[in-house]
Amino acid sequence: MADNKNRRSDKQIAEELIEAVGGKENVASVTHCATRLRFIVNDEEKIEKEHVENIDKVKGAFFNSGQYQVIFGTGTVNKMYNEVENLGVNGANKAEQSNKAAEKNGNRFQRAIRTFGDVFVPIIPVLVATGLFMGLRGLIMQENILALFGMTPDDVSQNFLLFTQVLTDTAFAFLPALVAWSAFRVFGGSPIIGLVLGLMLVNPALPNAYEVAGQTAEPIMFMGFIPVVGYQGSVLPAFIAGLVGAKVERSIRKKTPEVLDLLITPFLTLLIMSILSLFIIGPVFHSVENVLLDAVVSVLGMPLGLAGIILGGLNQVIVITGVHHVFNFLEIQLLEAFGSNPYNAIVSCAVAAQGGATLAVALKTQSGKLKALALPSSLSAFLGITEPAIFGVNLRYFKPFLAGMIGGAVGGFLASIMELAGTGMAVTVIPGTLLYLNGQILQFIFVNIVAIAVAFVLTWFFGFSDKMLKEVQQPETQVK
Template identity: 75%
Template sequence: MSENRKIAEEIVKAVGGDENILSVAHCATRLRIMVKDKEAIDQEAVEATDKVKGAFFNSGQYQVIFGTGTVNRVYEEVMNLGLKGSTKSEQSSEVAKSGSAFQRAIRTFGDVFVPIIPALVATGLFMGLRGLVLQEQILALFGMTPDDISQNFILFTEILTDTAFIFLPALVAWSTFRVFGGSPIVGLVLGLMLVSPSLPNAWGVAGGDVHPIEFFGFIPVVGYQGSVLPAFIAGILGAKLEKQIRRRVPEALDLIITPFLTLLIMITLALFAIGPIFHSLENVILDGTIAVLEWPFGISGLIIGALNQVIVVTGVHHIFNMLEIQLLANLGSNPYNAIITCSIAAQGGAALAVGLKTKSKKLKALALPSSFSAFLGITEPAIFGVNLRYGKPFIMGLVGGGVGGFIASIVGLKGTGMAITVIPGTLLYLNGQILLYILVNVIAIGVAFALTWMFGYSDKLKNDVEK
């Protein structure tokens, strides 16, 4: 029997057997199990299973942390046992009614924006690479200057870096329709209408070179390139409208009438009401975010760096995806990424200290890989498997994150993308910021490591916690 097969069998048994399991899914790091009876779960048995880095209930699911790569193999073995699999989105619909209204709203934000992130990650990497190859110092190594770069090459790089943000409303509307039960292709077309070349370009209007079209003498109509909220709200209303129309239209006419009326009504609402109102609100949110990030003396970096992983533990961190997208779309840079990468690195530093200091072979085998996972940008194994379990290492990680975030804010670090941090995140700082980026991460890791080693962990603490 393979090792992962044995782990799968032990997990199934520990959560109450296959008769207690409704469905199983997985994400990048966690096995997500929906169960009939929470009381039937043997928490200690789950956590004692080999390769398990922690387990907890969140958003109506029992989530078992394995880490990247491992979770895919364990999930495959669980499926081989004959259990019912489901996708994350299918499970999300199952738990949609659980939790408070605020928790449900945060889950919705995550369901809408998380699928868009890979495209924005790629765009951020393209920005970083462009910044690298266009640096005078790099070009000088090849005996070139910026004047030697052809305009065709510049155009090619602009295609790579600008496309996702130009058509961002299309991506948002597509994903919103998908989450709220509409036809994703209708959402995609609605989003494309919001950035139609027939409309005045939003960035041209912002720069003063282009003027909005005024309807009825007082309604300004523009394109919504790089915008999020208008497409998000239009997507919610459009998906609900489409379902209402479909219920009332004869089946024989559904293919013709439903998309026609949905697009006609929604683009009218989007251009004349939703767009002007929510684009203004979006600008207020963006201005507020920038104002906070520009607080003097590194205060914003200190606060955000210290509290970010607390927000991750609560599970509401997806709400910040929209803010990061807006920063990139409007500023072309993301100072928020530079701060939160320190909070992530610091949790890795705290877990590393635990792994090196403990004499427990099992804890070493848990803490050291978990710290490396954090250095790759995924903190759940380190947080839930090690730092939160013993308490003080998590707090020391928060302190390290605050110190690193403070310095990142002071020196003005700004990433070219989002969603990747620590070691992979170096690719977002190739435009002359790489040494400062490495410095703030090393400081965050070093502070968290030193504090955890000196004050945050001992095997006596471990024994007290596990009594």
């Protein structure tokens, strides 16, 4: 009976939400991510924005890149999406909806960032898993851990080490295949052609990129001046190859008679793109990739913890703008080049600090509704997802968000001067501890606690009081 009641409750919320966004006829399409329903609407003026934000379970709502995004939080958003679809609202996959959003609203920069996100987000789960494997291997191989079993590093079986290398090296060794597959999917090509093209970039017949970098192998020189190597771990060449390849495939398919399409299109696409990728795209964009990597390393290497202060303080501002997906590419590059990711520790502090600010609001307020919103939002932040905390609480009263920025800067500063670096990406705060099992876990916990504490104290004493509830709500009353 309880389940039926919950389903009815979710259905009622979905009905109220659709009515508040202007009815089904005003919704062109809807999809969802980990925390938000994302609507493409026909007429923004028909949305009753104040009503939406006061609907039960809604933790905030805002427009970004042509999408009206309603925050429900992890788990809840999946249930709400199902209820909305059951009401007959048109669903769409993220790539389709991104295209619609770009057509309706969005400049070239926003479209480029959205495209980066669409390409790299599907790849992130396997890179997260790889990072966790690296962290676990680091834990197991520590001398004090092995000593518990009466072993030393020399006693560890070579077969076991080989198995761990399979777990930790595969995703990065074949990363171009993953990127090219995803790029073909996003840009309208056949993903399987993208996958094969990506595998060509890491074919064992080519000199291994890692061996060339270590000067144990030489690149193949074509025409005396074009260096050709494998592109193990490279991202940008595969991304550009996927972008160009999808367009080449579509062009060939349009001009090819249907009866010959199965033979001609994949043949010509792979032939043309293998030549372009190995002789032009690869060498050029691999050089660009190295320049970008050097720039990121220079920023992260700034003295006196400046990198931590800047990135830790501003990271969540970047999240608000929606352009934070560009950092996925940079994190992948750091992991591929160095096997570690110092950016993760800094970002984790920024995320934790927003959770600390939200927790202070939750414990200080006397409003039952705000407390019910802020407590789970702070927990969500401590699990690595800050949107409910930012849009549902901190930005509404602004000072808590500012306190979170300061806490992130302090924690980032400490992470920077302590040279913390995770073994993976995309998970932070509590789940992120698994990336620091290689002897850094206590320092990682310390910097996150400091970030939380600074944001909490600043919010408690200077950033929030229940008087702000009236100040925030007053304009809404006047509008009505």
